[in-house]
Amino acid sequence: MKIQVVDLSKRFDQNQVLKNLNITFTDGKVNCVMGVSGVGKTTLINILMDLIKQDTGEIHGLKGSQIAAVFQEDRLIEHLDAMKNIQLVCDKTITEEVIEQEFRLVGLEEYKNKPVRELSGGMKRRVTVVRAILAKSDLIIMDEPFKGLDEKLKKQVMEYVRIRTIGKTVIIVTHEKDEVQALGGELILLTQDKKPE
Numbered sequence: 001m002k003i004q005v006v007d008l009s010k011r012f013d014q015n016q017v018l019k020n021l022n023i024t025f026t027d028g029k030v031n032c033v034m035g036v037s038g039v040g041k042t043t044l045i046n047i048l049m050d051l052i053k054q055d056t057g058e059i060h061g062l063k064g065s066q067i068a069a070v071f072q073e074d075r076l077i078e079h080l081d082a083m084k085n086i087q088l089v090c091d092k093t094i095t096e097e098v099i100e101q102e103f104r105l106v107g108l109e110e111y112k113n114k115p116v117r118e119l120s121g122g123m124k125r126r127v128t129v130v131r132a133i134l135a136k137s138d139l140i141i142m143d144e145p146f147k148g149l150d151e152k153l154k155k156q157v158m159e160y161v162r163i164r165t166i167g168k169t170v171i172i173v174t175h176e177k178d179e180v181q182a183l184g185g186e187l188i189l190l191t192q193d194k195k196p197e
Contacts, residue, residue, distance in 0.1 A: 005059055048062065076128065085127055098134075133161070
């Protein structure tokens with residue numbers, strides 16, 4: 001699934017966030033979007049997920065696609081346990097045993113039956129990553145999926161994502177070049193055209 005962004009622009013009041021943006025996301029690869037804060041990374045992926053509308057421009061290759069996502073916020077159901085949060089987005093072929101195996105790979109097996117509200121921020125983050133990986137999708141979009149993880153856990157979860165997304169089309173927003181390398185990703189650098197003061 002090749003996704004093309006053509007002449008995409010988006011303004012919020014007086015703030016021009018994206019202007020005539022042209023990007024091709026590589027099919028079957030991890031596409032890592034980088035850029036300084038405020039350059040429009042999250043705006044871009046929100047447009048791709050049809051959560052907000054662009055002002056002008058077109059997106060090709062997404063029609064009818066199922067998208068799984070990791071947002072900047074975890075967006076979990078706090079009173080349900082980690083296992084049930086995953087099951088909500090999975091089809092019936094994903095058994096509890098399968099989910100347990102995924103939890104084991106990210107160091108969560110002991111917490112599968114704990115209500116999400118009792119989990120730490122890093123644990124919640126890992127639940128959201130597993131959820132996106134196991135959900136049925138044509139495209140996986142992740143907005144800073146490794147934030148809040150210590151160095152050891154971050155390496156573990158990056159390796160999990162790298163292995164589990166082989167051959168899939170993935171778009172990941174990141175601030176870290178080491179994440180691009182660890183994921184074997186293709187770098188897409190967003191820049192902001194600043195007018196002189």
